[in-house]
Amino acid sequence: xxxxNPKYEIFENHDMKVRVxxxxxxVTGITHxxxxxxxxxxxxxxxxxxxxxxxxxxxxxxxxQAIKIPP
Numbered sequence: 001x002x003x004x005n006p007k008y009e010i011f012e013n014h015d016m017k018v019r020v021x022x023x024x025x026x027v028t029g030i031t032h033x034x035x036x037x038x039x040x041x042x043x044x045x046x047x048x049x050x051x052x053x054x055x056x057x058x059x060x061x062x063x064x065q066a067i068k069i070p071p
Contacts, residue, residue, distance in 0.1 A: 004037045004038040005037070006033075006035055006036070006037035006042075007035050007036050007037070008033060008034070008035040009034050009035045009036075010032060010033065010034040010035070011031070011032070011033045011034075011035075012031070012032050013029050013030065013031045013032075013048075014029060014030055014032070015029050015030045016028070016029035017029065023053055023054040023055075024051065024052070024053055024054070024062075025051070025052040025053075025054075025059065026049065026050070026051050026052075027048075027049070027050045027051075027052070028047075028048065028049050028050075029047075029048060030045055030046065030047055030048070030069070031045070031046050031048055031066065032044070032045050032046075033046075044068055044069075045068070045069045046066040046067060046068050046069060047066065047067055047069055048064065048065065048066040048067075049064070049065055049066075050063070050064040051063045051064070
């Protein structure tokens with residue numbers, strides 16, 4: 001299998017919302033990676049949700065998911 005080492009021209013998040021309750025936080029938004037991987041260009045947007053839990057005073061990523069937004 002060919003190893004892919006992506007080179008990013010852009011990797012930014014926008015339209016982010018953060019909701020915190022007790023020891024849990026949910027972050028939603030859109031991420032936009034653009035660059036080259038395996039010699040092929042890519043440019044897409046993904047809607048994401050990340051869930052964090054506060055554990056011993058530190059926020060830790062508990063779960064994350066992203067889905068590609070159709071062009």
